[in-house]
Amino acid sequence: MKTMPLRTFILLCFLVASLSSWSLAAAPAPASFSPGGVPLGGNDTTPPVTTCTIHGIMQGQIYISNVTVILNATDDLSGVNATYYQVDSENLSVYTEPLIVTDDGQHTVMYYSVDNVGNVEAQKNASFTIILASPVSIAIGGGVGPMAWITNIGTEDLVDTPFSISLDNGFYLMGQYRNGTVSIRAGQSVILRSFVVGIGEPTIRVRVGRTEASIDAFVLGVFVIRI
Numbered sequence: 362m363k364t365m366p367l368r369t370f371i372l373l374c375f376l377v378a379s380l381s382s383w384s385l386a387a388a389p390a391p392a393s394f395s396p397g398g399v400p401l402g403g404n405d406t407t408p409p410v411t412t413c414t415i416h417g418i419m420q421g422q423i424y425i426s427n428v429t430v431i432l433n434a435t436d437d438l439s440g441v442n443a444t445y446y447q448v449d450s451e452n453l454s455v456y457t458e459p460l461i462v463t464d465d466g467q468h469t470v471m472y473y474s475v476d477n478v479g480n481v482e483a484q485k486n487a488s489f490t491i492i493l494a495s496p497v498s499i500a501i502g503g504g505v506g507p508m509a510w511i512t513n514i515g516t517e518d519l520v521d522t523p524f525s526i527s528l529d530n531g532f533y534l535m536g537q538y539r540n541g542t543v544s545i546r547a548g549q550s551v552i553l554r555s556f557v558v559g560i561g562e563p564t565i566r567v568r569v570g571r572t573e574a575s576i577d578a579f580v581l582g583v584f585v586i587r588i
Contacts, residue, residue: 405438408482409474415489421540423523424491425571430460434474434482446472465493495522495570497545503578503585506536506556509567513545520544524553524569531561531580543569558583 411434418426434441444456448470462468467490473482496515502508507526513519525540536557545551553567559580566575579586 405476405478406480407436407438408480409434409436409441409444409476411444411472411474411482411485413470413472413485413487415487417489417491420571421523422490424489425493426491427493428462428468428489428491430462430470430487432456432460432472436474436476436480439477439480442475442477444472444474446470462489462491463493465491492522492570495519495572497569497572499567499569499572499574501565501567501574501576501587503587505583505585506554507565507567507578507585509553509574510550511543511545511553511567511569512550513547516547518544518546519570522570524567526553526555527566528557528559528561528563528578528580529566530563531559533557533559533561533580535559556583557585 411432414431414433415428416431417424417428432444432446434444445453446456446460447453448460448462449468456472460470462470467488469486469488471484471486473484475481496513497519498512498514500510500512502510507528509526511524521542521544523540524543525538527538528536536555536559539555543551543553557580560582561580563578563580564575565578565585566573576587
């Protein structure tokens with residue numbers, strides 16, 4: 362049997378060793394991945410985007426029911442790690458389910474999200490006002506324009522509570538509708554007046570918060586006569 366010369370064997374071993382070393386050096390090192398599937402330290406420099414949706418029964422710009430706040434965060438690269446929120450002056454919390462806000466007054470929800478590589482979204486805010494109940498009594502009279510006596514029968518002051526005075530059925534040059542806000546200390550009264558010019562037999566409606574009263578009247582010029 363013919364044997365390979367020693368010199369040839371040594372050259373072949375050297376060639377095999379050289380090829381192996383080149384292959385190992387040329388192979389890319391495996392990447393480390395984050396839980397979202399993006400290489401750590403990779404190209405994800407974009408923070409998540411969080412949207413806020415508010416649900417409730419509105420009257421004008423005021424919610425007259427409990428308000429449900431839904432936060433939805435997306436991140437197309439590393440994925441969303443967590444969404445954080447704060448209602449008014451409460452503690453910062455992790456969002457896990459829709460928020461339900463039940464207290465009267467103006468509220469602000471601050472929120473933002475963080476992705477799986479640590480990109481932090483800029484804080485956002487959503488504000489809304491809830492007026493569930495208005496502890497007032499309303500008495501409507503006539504005269505020069507419609508007049509309403511509003512009494513705060515509750516134990517707390519009413520601050521910036523929306524009101525409206527409206528007339529239907531008739532022809533009016535001015536004064537058919539008036540709205541604004543009113544503040545009344547507990548146990549005290551204020552008078553709301555609307556100047557009107559027209560003619561008709563309207564129903565005059567006065568609403569303060571969620572409380573409403575109405576009367577039927579006759580309008581002639583600037584005068585309102587209660588029927």
